[in-house]
Amino acid sequence: MRKIPLTVSIPHPCHQPWEDMTPDTRGRFCGSCQKSVIDFSVLSDSQLIELLSDTSQKYCGRFKKSQLDRLILPEQQATSLLPVAVLGVMLSAGLPAIASAADNHQLSATSDTTVSRTITGKVTEKDGTVVPGTSVFIKGMKTGTAVNEQGLYQLSVPSISPEQHMTLVFSFIGFDRVEVPLTGQQTVDVVLTPAVMGGCVVVAGGAFVRKATPWQRLKYKWKRLWHR
Template sequence: MKITIPKPCHEKWESMTPQEKGRFCAVCSKTVRDFTNDSDDEILDYFSDFSSQNTCGNFYELQLNRNMQYSIINSLFSKFAIGFILTTGGIVSVNAQENDSIKNSAIANLQGILGAVSPNSPNTVIPSTRGMPSSIQVNSELLWVIDHKIVEAKSIRDFDSKKINSMKIIKGAEATAIYGSKASNGVVIISTKKSFRKKN
């Protein structure tokens, strides 16, 4: 999944009234949820619920316009296959509010040194963006198969990597020949250790 901001608005985060999970914007009469401290997994969980579409959100610039499924896949396989990296994603389109300091991140992007921004430096302004999702499209998800059964991507987040006996990734014509059009973005095939398999 990817979060994008097609039309940012310009209300100041600092002028909003603080609340438990963000701030209240008097201009649009909505709570703006703060996603700046959330992990990719937490953001994915939040936006996988379609009722979240009417929520405004505050994001760091670095949280936007990138595939967010990376951390789920990488965290699952990091113990199993060191260095294994696989990304995919749909798009979450967000109508949003943009902080004036976003231009600072554009300079960092041009230099290719995003790691140079340190939130602990006293004069550092961390770019953030706020807004409301207008649509959620999850049309680029991988197909997950565990022990010959297709499972939902959500169930992979809690999957114990110690259970993995083998893992195979197939894509392209091979994937669609075996699993049909639902496998057009690739298939992750996991075989669990015999001791962990459910008995029917």
């Protein structure tokens, strides 16, 4: 499917800080706007186009200023669409579906390993707020799960020889990634820190997404011609 260039604008930004919003199943809940806010600030242009291609929908989200009021075009090189897939499900069905699916169908371990133990734990922010939907996986393997609504996870870990090393990775959009070396522990609790984004970030009560006009596309191509 051909990707159509877009523009995103926020006529009336919400001024409530992202950190003060309450985590919910779709991202964070703004008490001022009484709406769920999705974090789009971590996505590339290609990922934004992939997710916001339906311009008939209304979106409420967190964007970097550099993402607004300009032509958003698909990039030349393909980028990972994993964040897009996660956000897409969040927009359509809510995050609990992801967590429950991951709990019931953990990614299978590599074929040459044998399950030896189960690791459990809790994922929170510094103030104790749980972070449901956080991805938890073994680095370099196909073994993973997701944190449930209570902030808890359970992961079966393959056995390894003493000279081998395994790293448990915790990842969620809008937070810094955390890596924890596994040394035989049965419980791994993690505190996630909100990611510090480059540039100013705007949190909107509503974002307007429009398909780029022929004039905008022509203008962009003209600029590219002179800046090669």
